[in-house]
Amino acid sequence: MITLKINGLPVAVEAGSTILEAAQFLGFPIPTLCHMEGLSPYGACRLCVVEIGEGPRARLVTSCTYPAEEGLVVRTASARVVRARRMVIELLLASCPQSRTIQDLASAHGVHQQRFRQEHEDCILCGRCVRMCEEQMMAKAIGFQGRGERRTIGTPFNEPSAQCRQCGGCIYVCPACQLRCTYNEPDKAICGACANLPAPCLEKEGAADMLCYMSPCVACEIKR
């Protein structure tokens, strides 16, 4: 067991847990986006920031990747943390304003303004789908491509991937709600393709017998 202090409370957690796991186990809420149980920690979205240390040595770290250490002092909701978190949400909102998940986060954290230009991206590069495909589905069909501004997620060479079994795992875990089912264009229903398709499934009723992974469909919010 490791003893540390979370929000002033001395606690003991199992060795090997992250700050996030420790805090969640003890009931301190920390919002997350790229984190997902069963997938390796990735630290992409920065939403789970917490403050560790004291005085001038205090700093912000991502709790989903930071291991709980003996004697660590953690604040999960200090003014600095809240400010950083709201900034992260505001930035996520600017890149993906149409995402329900992000809108909900914004409202839950009181982000009512948005000072950055809206990009309407389909993807926030949280990497959940990539890790899902690799770690749970053992397919490694999709991956990141490029770097910086031009970074995208997709199948290699932008063709249907031979490794993809169309399990839909990538769609299922997408927090941007933008990986949409492509039931009406089965040949385009490859993993990653949906990341770039603009049309959500509109006439879903007529296609009840077709394979759709979402129930309810996250894209259109229609219950089957």
Next chain:
Amino acid sequence: MSLAFSERARAEIDRLLARYPTRGAATLPVLRVAEREFGGIDDDVMVLVADTLDLSPAQVRGVFSFYTHLRRPGWGKYVLQVCATLSCALRGCEGLADHLEARLGIRAGQTTPDRRFTLLKVECLARCGESPVLQVNDDMYVNVTPAKADAILESLP
């Protein structure tokens, strides 16, 4: 698949693999071997490298496309990489890129018809303190002004 590594390249890859804990860790050096072997790396070469390393093409593609220092077939003799990331942007890399585009008569991402130059706008080249940065093949030039870029291009054999 018709594409295959030569005996020599295979031996070199085996030597490389012995030095790394996992096959995936050898991705970059093996891509280097492939670059030398095939004169550049296209989609088929990436698939070959993936097969060689027991990786998926998506993983090799991810690594390859992250970097800009591995050649693509069809690039010119000299690859000019202008850093277009933040520090360089603040210090005027746009002007440098525009200047090179005008001088070579091509847009970023293109190659001159005589196959001498390829111009690229790339992500941070890690010399941010001395921006703007221009990389010509494997040589790095810092604090590059349009005039300095002209001098560099003229000095090339």
